[in-house]
Amino acid sequence: MKLTAFITGATSGIGEATAKIFAKNNIRLILCGRRLDRLESLQKELSIITDVTILQFDVSNRAAVEKAVASLSENFKQIDILINNAGNAHGLSTIQEGSLDDWDAMLDINVKGLLYVSKAIFPQMIERNNGFIVNIGSIAGKEVYPNGNVYCASKHAVNALNKSMRIDLNKHNIRVSAIHPGAVETEFSEVRFKGDSKKAAAVYSGYKALQAEDIADIIHFVVTRPYHVNIEDLVVYPTAQASATILNKE
Numbered sequence: 001m002k003l004t005a006f007i008t009g010a011t012s013g014i015g016e017a018t019a020k021i022f023a024k025n026n027i028r029l030i031l032c033g034r035r036l037d038r039l040e041s042l043q044k045e046l047s048i049i050t051d052v053t054i055l056q057f058d059v060s061n062r063a064a065v066e067k068a069v070a071s072l073s074e075n076f077k078q079i080d081i082l083i084n085n086a087g088n089a090h091g092l093s094t095i096q097e098g099s100l101d102d103w104d105a106m107l108d109i110n111v112k113g114l115l116y117v118s119k120a121i122f123p124q125m126i127e128r129n130n131g132f133i134v135n136i137g138s139i140a141g142k143e144v145y146p147n148g149n150v151y152c153a154s155k156h157a158v159n160a161l162n163k164s165m166r167i168d169l170n171k172h173n174i175r176v177s178a179i180h181p182g183a184v185e186t187e188f189s190e191v192r193f194k195g196d197s198k199k200a201a202a203v204y205s206g207y208k209a210l211q212a213e214d215i216a217d218i219i220h221f222v223v224t225r226p227y228h229v230n231i232e233d234l235v236v237y238p239t240a241q242a243s244a245t246i247l248n249k250e
């Protein structure tokens, strides 16, 4: 039987690349995000090779998350794989200069959003005694770097929740893994720097950053291990990066 994956943040970057590699490998898709035009065009593209449905909602809106998951049609109700990927950094400034709105966004989306989506999907995995949850953390969840403060805190929370989920869901036979990437060239920095393309491009210049497809490939590897194999987490850097702050640029 074909597996079904629920991917948050499928409208760009790592989530979109994961949708594409899953589709090529016959995994059915529930694609989520706020930008409907992107969801629709990805659905159009991937429907040729696999079954695809889309859900437009904001992960930080608890009622919208519950409504979206409840709205799934009967043939998409069984979710085998949840990819908790939606998230972003908002801003990069010292803690004393940080914006409260940015802090709210990061904690509401990266932490509470991940919890709302997971909570809505746990019951049917528990009922079937089967399921796989992949949480997309970050090197920012393993280390802290200057000006990263609240984004790092949000990803440290993802790291903790990844471990907690595996412990609490263990008796329900549910696998839980995290991937913690270093620098990946996506729209991430455009969002962090609020559309300042020059600043965003500078983050990835002078070295070969990871590409979204590199992380998608690893996610696919993780979810296709035999059921008795559960990878706890993987930290993945571009070769030019040795830690959150050590980057070998030209």
Ligand code: NDP
Pocket: 008, 009, 010, 011, 012, 013, 014, 015, 032, 033, 034, 035, 057, 058, 059, 060, 085, 086, 087, 088, 089, 109, 113, 136, 137, 138, 139, 180, 181, 182, 183, 184, 185, 186, 187, 188, 189, 191, 212
């Ligand atoms: P992108 O900005 O390209 O993608 C972010 C995705 O998250 C988009 O699809 C966006 O969709 C979705 N998203 C953001 N906010 C919300 C929201 N409130 N509700 C629903 N969906 C939302 O960045 P990446 O692909 O790089 O980021 C994916 C994940 O990887 C994030 O969790 C990020 O923290 C993590 N990560 C990224 C790294 C990098 O260097 N790029 C490194 C380490 C981790 P939409 O706007 O349509 O809602």
Ligand code: 8X3
Pocket: 137, 138, 139, 140, 148, 181, 182, 183, 184, 244
């Ligand atoms: C994204 C990577 O180093 O900008 O999580 O925090 S970093």
